[in-house]
Amino acid sequence: MTGSNRTTNAxxxxxxxxxxxxxxxxxxxxxxxxxxxxxTLYSAVSRGTETLVYAGRVPASEYERMRAPFQSGTLPGxxxxxxxNVGMVEAGPPEWLGRTVFCLYPHQTRYLVPVDAVVALxxxxxxxxxxxxxxxxxxxxxxxxxxxxxxxxxxxVGAGVVGCLVALLCAGVTGTDxxxxxxxxxxxxxxxxxxxxFALPAEADCGRDLVFHASATSDGLNNAxxxxxxxxxxIEMSWFGTRSVTLDLGARFHSERLAIRASQVGTVAPARAAxxxxxxxxxxxxxxxxxxxxxxxxxxxxxxxxxxxxxARLADPADRTLCQRIDYSGEx
Numbered sequence: 410m411t412g413s414n415r416t417t418n419a420x421x422x423x424x425x426x427x428x429x430x431x432x433x434x435x436x437x438x439x440x441x442x443x444x445x446x447x448x449t450l451y452s453a454v455s456r457g458t459e460t461l462v463y464a465g466r467v468p469a470s471e472y473e474r475m476r477a478p479f480q481s482g483t484l485p486g487x488x489x490x491x492x493x494n495v496g497m498v499e500a501g502p503p504e505w506l507g508r509t510v511f512c513l514y515p516h517q518t519r520y521l522v523p524v525d526a527v528v529a530l531x532x533x534x535x536x537x538x539x540x541x542x543x544x545x546x547x548x549x550x551x552x553x554x555x556x557x558x559x560x561x562x563x564x565x566v567g568a569g570v571v572g573c574l575v576a577l578l579c580a581g582v583t584g585t586d587x588x589x590x591x592x593x594x595x596x597x598x599x600x601x602x603x604x605x606x607f608a609l610p611a612e613a614d615c616g617r618d619l620v621f622h623a624s625a626t627s628d629g630l631n632n633a634x635x636x637x638x639x640x641x642x643x644i645e646m647s648w649f650g651t652r653s654v655t656l657d658l659g660a661r662f663h664s665e666r667l668a669i670r671a672s673q674v675g676t677v678a679p680a681r682a683a684x685x686x687x688x689x690x691x692x693x694x695x696x697x698x699x700x701x702x703x704x705x706x707x708x709x710x711x712x713x714x715x716x717x718x719x720x721a722r723l724a725d726p727a728d729r730t731l732c733q734r735i736d737y738s739g740e741x
Contacts, residue, residue, distance in 0.1 A: 417446075420740070421517035422716045426465030426486040428724065430717040437521055444521045445501035450509070451710075452516045452735045453493040453540035457569065457625060457648060460724045462490050466650035474675070478513040479522065491515035493543040495536045498527075505529075511542045511695050516716055518740045525688065528695045538698050540734055541574070541706065545694035546674055547646070548574035553678035554670065555619055555644045560584040564617045565605070566633040567624030568596035570706055570732045571646060573603060575621050577702065580604035588614055590632065591624070593729065602705040623647055627655045634667055635660075642668045710736040 417437050424430050440446050454460075458475075461467055465485050467475060472484040482488035494514040498505045502524065510527035514520050530539050548571055557563055557579050565576045568591035580587045580603060587605040589596065590613045600607035608614065610632045618641055622633040625647035633643045634656070661667070672678070677685050708730045711719045716735060722728050 417519060419517050419519040420713075421481075421489050421515060422491070422720075423482070423487050423489050424459075424463050424720070426463060426488075428464060428721065430463060430720045432714070432716065437519060440500055440521055442502075443523055445498050445505055445510070445524055445527060446519060446521050447494075447496035447510060447512065447514075447527070448499045448519050449494055449496040449514075449517060449713075449737045449740075450536045451495045451540050451737065452491060452514075453543075454516075454719065454723055454733045454735070455491070455493060455543060455570075456723050456730070456733070457571070459490055460720070461648065461650040462486070462488065463720050463724055464650075466652065468651050477515065478526075479515060479520070481515070489515045489517070493540045494520075495530070495539045496520075497536075509536050509539075511539050511691070513543060513691070516713070516735060518713065518737060528688070528692045531696055531699070534695070534698050537707075537710075537734065538701075538703055539695060541570070541698055541703055541732065542691065542694040544570050544732075545574055545697050546691055547571050548578055549690060549694055549697075550674045550678050551575055551621060551644055551646050551672040552578050553681050554672040555621065555642065556680065557582050557585060557619055561618040562586045562588075562614070562616070562638075563619045563621070564588045564590055564613060564633070564636045565621045565623065566590045566610075566613075566629050566636070567622060567626075567647070568593065568599065568607075569623060572621065572623035573599060573706055573731070575623065575646070576600065576605040577603040577700070579621075588617075590636070595729070599705050599731070602702050604702075617641060620644070621646060625649055630654060630669075631657050634662060634669075637665070637667050640666045640668075642670055645669055645671050648673075706732045708733050710734050712739055713737045714739065 597607035
């Protein structure tokens, strides 16, 4: 039994920059033998990237490089974007039927993908939590780039989802002292859950062995440089889009021999690239979703029908949502 191969309809979120989105109906073609048809259970908005796309702030030079794996349309838009989707296989090879899988797919009620595009969730990992796998993959790659060591004093500037995940991974290295730095006081509770200390920027510890920056602000990157110790490295994880960044490089940057290095998930970190492919890295990220502490990152779920309004809310810098999960239980 392979499930039905019939054509069926699906609904998907399309972004129409700047600052517009709607839900569109599309017909799925007949499934090929090497494909799965997946019914979405949950997706999540990757706030940093998806709100940049929504606002039309992707530089023209990055239109192709920043394509999502299963993106439809072309940047600047209209475009079907997103890459954090967990669903149940309802048609495909017999060994896949009924399995819950993660896929780097946009916000869509049903979809067809090749078998090798999904990662099956190991037993015991809730589907609702597994939407964090895409952001965890970004955090994993950053720690591979930075290589935190036993006993390191580490700061993470920017307590969004990716920053929080980096703090969690670094706190798992023996003997590390991890401090999560953010302008929002309420991130202190989440830092404690993740095994890190918390500080406001003006109160953060200096002289750090390693600093990650994930706030996507000039102030945050300047703060990260101020916290870095002599000859330390700042790992830059933010995507600023079309926004310019002003840095204070006339202070201690040169005398302290500081370094800023980019980390981006589109390439496997050089230290692992010879042995790790994208699928193996994603499978690792899915397996790390077994950690129940990750539940602290979620805001209340939003129904799929409300996604256009959700995007408008998340694009407002004043909104304090961390991870916005989308619930598809109301979809047939």
